Amino acid sequence: MKPLNPGEPLLIGRYRLLAALGEGGMGRVLLGVSPDGRLVAVKQVHPGFAHDEGFRSRFRREVETSRMVSGAYTAAVMDADPDAATPWLASVFVSGPSLRQAIDAAGPLPPHSVRYLAAGLASALTEIHRVGLIHRDLKPSNVLLTDDGPRVIDFGIARAVEGDTELTHTGSIIGSPGFMSPEQAESRPITPASDMFSLGALLVMASTGQGPFTGASTPQTLYNVVHTHPDLRMVPPELRRLAGPCLAKNPAKRPTPAQLLDFLGPAAPTSAPWPHPVHAQIAQQKAEVNAFLARPAPSPALSQAPASRAGRKRRTAWVATGCAAAILAVSAGVALLSNQFSDGDPPAQTSAAAAPPPVDPLSPDRLRLVDPCTLLDEQSFSRYGTFDNGALPANLDNCAYLNFSDYSGLIGGITVAVQMFSEKGELDNVQGLDAVRSEKGDSCHITARNPVDPSLGIQAVAINKAPDRCQIAKEMLDVAIRTLRGTPKLYPMTPGSLLPVNLCTVANKEMLQSIVGPISTIDDEDGRGLHSCQWSATQDVNIGLSNSSSLIKGKEVDLNGVKAVETPEDGQTWACELAWHHRIGQRTSEMVHLQVLNSHENKESTCSKAEAIAKAIIPGLPKP
Incomplete structure (x- = not known):
């Protein structure tokens, strides 16, 4: 689109x-x-x-x-x-x-x-x-x-x-x-x-x-x-x-x-006639489509398609009265629409992904859908023992692979989107991507720069006392990137899921400013957080998605029919977090977290603003 x-x-x-x-x-x-x-x-x-x-x-x-x-x-x-x-x-x-x-x-x-x-x-x-x-x-x-x-x-x-x-x-x-x-x-x-x-x-x-x-050609x-039998x-x-x-x-x-x-x-x-992808x-x-719908509607008077020929005939008399400019405007509109179309075979009517090139496998839109706990296959790492990665973590962007059998309690992890790629560390190269390596204590991190968004990184970490932990991390990252570029397994998709959604599109700047004041920046505006977004103002607003089927403890509130839990936190800065279930599933559940940080108001005011934002965005979320 x-x-x-x-x-x-x-x-x-x-x-x-x-x-x-x-x-x-x-x-x-x-x-x-x-x-x-x-x-x-x-x-x-x-x-x-x-x-x-x-x-x-x-x-x-x-x-x-x-x-x-x-x-x-x-x-x-x-x-x-x-x-x-x-x-x-x-x-x-x-x-x-x-x-x-x-x-x-x-x-x-x-x-x-x-x-x-x-x-x-x-x-x-x-x-x-x-x-x-x-x-x-x-x-x-x-x-x-x-x-x-x-x-x-x-x-x-x-x-x-x-x-x-x-x-x-x-x-x-x-x-x-x-x-x-x-x-x-x-x-x-x-x-x-x-x-x-x-x-x-x-x-x-x-x-x-x-x-x-x-055949090898159209005539063939x-x-x-x-003339030939079908190949069945x-x-x-x-x-x-x-x-x-x-x-x-x-x-x-x-x-x-x-x-x-x-x-x-x-x-x-x-309810799911097709494969998950x-x-x-x-x-x-x-x-x-929802992102385009959320954009402010332009004034229709600014531009309109050329009228029908019958309509133009009815307005012919305008030229004689000095309104030739209107006819010139229509002619200009016709010129804008007179481009030649290609003779390819794209969909004549499709939705979002029809005309543009295929989504890059390392793009944020694709990475949002990937289950990181399926990126490493046991066969590639069988010499270290058997990975234990049966449970999905709360953070949907990463997965920890644990091994307690043969390799001194190796802990390996893959994160598909490190929010800020840092060049600090020893330079390396993984699958043709620029990468950096850094060690701290018993851990070794190797992070490759995402070519689609250079501020993003794809990271592997190996935590182990063995001297070859950085080699293990590099092997993990190599396999993960090859899998991502191929056909990685995706999270189970159900209608109305928030997993594919760039959360920076669920709230518009005008609405937030009416509640928390002027917005200075929108972090992760291009989806760099994959399943999170932050709006910075005098009162910061954070929204994120986690894989959790259990609500945190706190005060129960009603958000126009949606049950949520509210947890104010007292400290140097008041923080009020709302959490509610968007969807509960067998493999993945989706819990939305909305947090407002306030440095100069009390908890009642901060939580009131969090509730107002939640009530404004919930009607626009996909319906599960």
Whole structure:
């Protein structure tokens, strides 16, 4: 998700724009908010199509047909303006990665997830075909994975099944090589069975990581689609019975969506249909959307998208009365939107991670999700004995690995984000990263500079009387960084988890200043604390997340329905801490700690301010 470009219109139709989601061959997708507060994905079609009157006519017809599509597994079309200077369409915003992004992050889906995917896709095609549409471009980037199942998108620009007018020029193909049907590849007339062939190809890709016809080049892939048998060797047997019939070359031999659903039978209810890394992606994208929503809304009067052609006609008389500047402003707006789009294959509508490059494995956003107690494998350190790391520490950023069997009580620890990287110590290098080594007593610390944020460090510590403790620490850090760059195990993700959230985004500066006074700095503003943040003022405010299922002892308070414990501390500076459970789980629990430090007021005033801040931020936290 990217901010809007400077000078870019802030409104399209009646929708206030927040951010850019992605670009594709058909146009650009923007995150917007409707007047009633709903999130929408606004797709502006490629400006080149705006000059084709035939396209506008077909687009208008298909929008009207698409509005009849409903169902739990599609993103409904809400609004459109085929007559705008740049035609656009608004659909319900869906938060979740594309199928392609999910597989890139988590690898092939397990069989139960593929069956869940198959049921959702078949249900979506049932609705799309019911109103006389053929999707024509069912591919991995047009399937989004949400917390409660898949969503099929981009059917709003499909061609209605009527007449013989082509959406594109004669001889061109709508679809994606490797996922289109043989009849599409040969530019022959298609039926709804074409979408079922695409569904079969998607199931193979979901279960193996690659399509059944992938070749070394696009022409080779198209040849395979038309002439060769699908490669199902890596598909689990129970899934071959799903995908195989859909991939029949003869459309008449493919099952219908209803027949596929009958074969699947009732789906078992689940709150987590996908592997944990996919749910982590969903949670991360929701957090990024919330961050954009928390930004102050700009004045809509500052910038607005070009009006429809009908609206411009109604205002033609303004030029004769000396208001040519208004027309010039509209022309400038059109120029800003006339950029060419790439012909790649990104999601046409995705949430947070659609258009930007993949998240760097050492970035704070990724490190927040990593379980540090899984970074070191026992095999790599078997000569020292068996690590004991069964219990997660309260600090979610680090883990202690204990060994009492063979190596004099070795204690090893990994911290994935040291908040301030220090260059004091003996210089070293670990996995190509600058590192420093320091010893104190029986402990040796080696800290590598995080290349994504040079102020961050990734640290290993070995506490032992043996002379090779620094070598042990370096071995630990080497393994940890290699694991982080690969496919580290992530914390179990559940809907509404705070683990992916940058806690510096849960409170805005204006709100805090109204309670504690002027804010001078926001420490860890870029997430350097991973699971904590501090606002510095005459009264400092700290917020953090810990893994704890037991509340500390103190005074019970009610934060508008949320039970919390309040613990004032008396000293040179009054400190009042509030703690409450956001979520309690088996492997991880999430307790929020909010602390206000005050150097010149009494405990009642300090705790009153802590409660006011807590009541202000709780409604904006993800709902578990």
